[in-house]
Amino acid sequence: MSQCILDEYDKKIIKYLQEDSSISNIDLSKKIGLAPSSCLLRVKNLKEQRILKQFTAVVDEKMLGYEITCFAKISMHPLNRETSNQFIEEARKIPEIVECYTITGDSAFMLKIVAKNFQYYRDFIFDKLLSVPYVSNIETSIVVATEKKTNFIPLD
Structure with missing residues (x-):
């Protein structure tokens, strides 16, 4: 690409x-110094090029009762394309898994998981994550504090 x-x-x-x-096209056009029609056309082009993938709301998970954020490294046995694809398909169905990455190193995947509390996370591990075929090991790190969290991609 x-x-x-x-x-x-x-x-x-x-x-x-x-x-x-959620900024209006008129407000956006004023901020950047273009006519509203030109601004709208540029936003459309950025969407068509898939630079702008989606417009979404950023939700505070703690306000919705998800007090725990964890990162879990997942090992698979056997690890191959078929088992990896099967894991990815299952991970996409589990709402508590908010991010899933294929990674290098000792583990195959890194998951970002939200949970309401420690008991909820424990049950999640046993009832959902370990029920996914070929998961052989889960190594969890629990977030103690979030020092930086952004969706901003640098432009320069």
């Missing part, structure tokens, strides 16, 4: 949409 070349207007559009994706 090749890198897209963005001009200053595109970079400003991305910057302001990363700050607040």
Whole structure:
């Protein structure tokens, strides 16, 4: 996949949409100094190029009762394309898994998991994660404090 070349207007559009994706086209056009129709066309083009993948709300999981955030390294046995694809398919169905990455090293996957409390996480491990075929080991790190959390991608 090749890198897209963005001009200053595109970079400003991305910057302001990363700050607040609900900004109106009129307000966005004023901030970047373009006519509303030109601004709308640029946003459309950024979507078509898949630079802008989606517009979404960022939710505070703690306000919804998810007090625990964990990162879990998952090992598989046997580890091959078939078992990996099966794990990915199952992970996509489990709502507590909010991110799933294929990684290098001793483990096959890294998961970001939210849980309401420690008992909830324990039950999640036994009832959901260990029920996925070929999972051979789970190594969990529990987040004590979040020092930085952002969805911003640097533009320079």
